[in-house]
Every structure is written in C-alpha cells, then in structure tokens.
Amino acid sequence: MSTLRRLIDPYLLMLIATVAIAAVLPARGEWAVVAEWVTTAAVALLFFLYGARLSPAAIWAGLSHWRLQSMVFASTFVLFPLIGLAVNAVFGRFLAPEIAVGLLYLSLLPSTVQSSIAFTSIARGNVPAAxxxxxxxxxxxxxxxPLLVTFLLPGASGGISLKAVEDISLQILxxxxxGQAARPLIGAFLSRHAKLVGYVDxxxxxxxxxxxxxAGMVAGIWGKLDVLDLGLVFLLNILVLGAVMVTLTIASRRLGFSKEDEIAIVFCGSKKGMVSGIPMAAILFAGQAVSLIVLPLMLFHQIQLFVCAVLARRYAERPEGEPAPVKETAELPA
Incomplete structure (x- = not known):
C-alpha cells in the first residue's frame, strides 16, 4: 500500500478530479463571480494564516537571504526567457502564430505566489524565503x-498595468x-494545529x-485547436518546465544551498503566474487573439500544479534527521 501511495498521489488525484469537474460543470455567469470571490477569499485566508504563523525574524531572514532571492530572480527573468526564445526559435514555425507568441510570453511572466508558497510549505521548505x-x-x-514583452515581442501593444500592484497588495500583502498583527492572539493556536494551514494550502x-x-472552458479556447496542436504545446510546456526544474535543482545543490532553500528555489523559480499573466496579456496584446495567446500559460499552469504536487509529496517524505539552519527557517509551517 505504501508503494501504491507513492505512485498514486491522493492530492494529484484531487487535482485531476477538480479539472474534470471544471470541464463538465464550469462556473458560468453568477456562479463564475461566486467562484472568483471564494477563490480570492481562500487565497487571502491562506496569507492571513501565514502572517499569523511566521515570526518577524523569520520574514527578515527570508528577505535577507540574497543568494536564494537572486537564484529565483535569475530563473524567472533570465533563464526562463532564454529557454523560451530557444524553444520558440526551434518549434515556433510548427505552431499557430498566436500560440508561438503565447509560448514566449509565458516565459516572460513572474512567478506564482499562492501555489509557490503552498507547495514549499507542503514540502517542508523555507516558507519565509518563498x-x-x-x-x-x-x-x-x-x-x-511588459518591458521584456516590448523588447522581445514587438507586435505587442499596451503598457504597464498598475492594477496588478493593487491586486497583490489587497489579496496577499x-x-x-x-495576520502578523493577529499573531500574538492566534499564533500559538496555529502552531498547535499545523494541519489547518495545510488544508488551506x-x-x-x-x-x-x-x-x-x-474560465478556459467557458471561453471555448480548447475548441480552437486540433489535437496535434494541443499535444505539441503540452509537450513543449513539459520540456520547458523540466529544463528549468532540473537546472535549478542541480544549481542549488552545486552552490551548497540547504534542502529547505532548494525546495523554495525549485518551487518559486519554476512557476509562472496565471493570475497576473492573463490580465497583463489583455493589455499587452489588445486587439489580438488573447484567448489563444494565453493558452500555453493555462496549460503550463495545470502542468506545474500536477508536477509540483508529486514533487512536494516526495520532498515531504524525506527524513527529519538533517535540521535546517535556524536563521533561515525559524517557525516554519510543518
């Protein structure tokens, strides 16, 4: 049974079931609005609980860990674009023009927030740094x-969106x-009930x-591609994600990062954010087939969640024997 559980991750099955439910019963109309509000509230609750659990010292340790922050930044805004350019140069001619643009656009986006931190927490990594x-x-x-898009995709139009800053501030910061303000009142309770944060994760x-x-089902973007196009985009997304994750894992170990830091680097540095990516695309590619341009991003988002669900589970099963440096992992969620 233990071998079976390793091969079939229950959380991965839950992700697959969620996609199946969305395909059969997508949120439409008023229900789509309700789903958006519930999702926003759940993410806000997640960050409230993180704020209540993490000490100011642990947060400062994450900010001051400049080597880790540099690795994630380099992966997100240097390594990813380079791989995106290479993949686009080799395979772009086999794709519809909008899909080729979308594949390169994907590589220029920032990381996700909620899933990066959630998977780092599940894997027992350096949550403050993540x-x-x-x-x-x-x-x-x-x-x-937007600067990278303007430089690498001259056909894009639009400008820099300040609304993303507002969304991040209201939903996350x-x-x-x-949560930090409420920490003296509920911090101890949350430490005793660590599974609560895991459920919210x-x-x-x-x-x-x-x-x-x-949203993708309602917009009908899946029906605009044939099976071969969809399969090629799927394979290219796996290729890009795999190249980045392998590079980050090897680099983290060669540079002497702790296992907790490696987890944060791999999960934060290999993600691309759909929450910020789709609104930016609507502005940067105004008047173009935005639904097709964001298709590689939507596929990549699903793939990275599935892959990270399995990887986080494997990381979490590692022995407890090697303690993490106190400076960088103080009061991390279990």
Whole structure:
C-alpha cells in the first residue's frame, strides 16, 4: 500500500478530479463571480494564516537571504526567457502564430505566489524565503514583464498595468500584515494545529485550478485547436518546465544551498503566474487573439500544479534527521 501511495498521489488525484469537474460543470455567469470571490477569499485566508504563523525574524531572514532571492530572480527573468526564445526559435514555425507568441510570453511572466508558497510549505521548505521570493517576483514582474514583452515581442501593444500592484497588495500583502498583527492572539493556536494551514494550502490551489479551468472552458479556447496542436504545446510546456526544474535543482545543490532553500528555489523559480499573466496579456496584446495567446500559460499552469504536487509529496517524505539552519527557517509551517 505504501508503494501504491507513492505512485498514486491522493492530492494529484484531487487535482485531476477538480479539472474534470471544471470541464463538465464550469462556473458560468453568477456562479463564475461566486467562484472568483471564494477563490480570492481562500487565497487571502491562506496569507492571513501565514502572517499569523511566521515570526518577524523569520520574514527578515527570508528577505535577507540574497543568494536564494537572486537564484529565483535569475530563473524567472533570465533563464526562463532564454529557454523560451530557444524553444520558440526551434518549434515556433510548427505552431499557430498566436500560440508561438503565447509560448514566449509565458516565459516572460513572474512567478506564482499562492501555489509557490503552498507547495514549499507542503514540502517542508523555507516558507519565509518563498513568500518573499514569490511576492517580490510579482511586484517586479508588473514592470519587467511588459518591458521584456516590448523588447522581445514587438507586435505587442499596451503598457504597464498598475492594477496588478493593487491586486497583490489587497489579496496577499494586506492579509499577511493583518495576520502578523493577529499573531500574538492566534499564533500559538496555529502552531498547535499545523494541519489547518495545510488544508488551506491545498484547498486554495484546488479552487484556483477550478476557477482557471472553468474560465478556459467557458471561453471555448480548447475548441480552437486540433489535437496535434494541443499535444505539441503540452509537450513543449513539459520540456520547458523540466529544463528549468532540473537546472535549478542541480544549481542549488552545486552552490551548497540547504534542502529547505532548494525546495523554495525549485518551487518559486519554476512557476509562472496565471493570475497576473492573463490580465497583463489583455493589455499587452489588445486587439489580438488573447484567448489563444494565453493558452500555453493555462496549460503550463495545470502542468506545474500536477508536477509540483508529486514533487512536494516526495520532498515531504524525506527524513527529519538533517535540521535546517535556524536563521533561515525559524517557525516554519510543518
């Protein structure tokens, strides 16, 4: 049974079931609005709980860990674009023009926030550093992504969206600050009930998957491609994700990072954010087939969640024998 559980991850099955439900019963109309609000509330609750659990010293340790932050930044805004350019140069001629643009656009986006931190927590990694890396990536991405798009995709139009900064602040930073304020009241309770944060971790990701896949089903973007096109985009996404994750894992170990730091680097540095990517695409590619341009991003988002669910489970099963440096992992969620 233990071997079977390793081969069939229950959380991966839950992700697959969520996608299946979204395909059969996508959120439409008023239900789509309700799903969006519930997802937003779940993510806000997740960051409130993180704020209540993490000590200010642990947060500062994450911010001051410049080597780790540099690795994630380099992966997100240097390694990914280079791989995206290479893949586009080799395979772009086999794809519809909008899909080829979307594949390169995917590589220019910032990291995700909620799933990066959630999977780092599940894997028992350096959560404060992951929180800082993912949040900083999104804030920088508001400026860097449009600049990269303008430079590498001259056909794009539009400008830099300040709304993304507001969304990040309201959905992530504000709940986190409120959690920090509530820490003296509920911090000890949350430390005694670590599974509560874990349930919110997993639940928030399932809600994001359902809302995102529902939006794609309602927009009908899946029906605009044949099976061969869809299969090629799927394989190229796996190729890009695999290349980045393998590179980050090897580099983290060669550079002497702890296992907790490696987990944060791999999960934060290999992600691309759909929550910020789709609104940016609507502005940067105004008047173009945005639904097709964001298709590689939507597929990549699903793939990275499935892969990271399995990888986080494997990381979490490692022995407890090797303690993490106190400076960088103080009061991490279990």
């Amino acid at each position: 929180l800082c890396s993912a949040s900083l990536s999104n804030l920088l991405g508001v400026v860097l992504t 504000l709940p986190f600050v409120l 997993r639940g928030s990701i399932l809600l994001v998957v359902y809302a995102a896949f529902s």
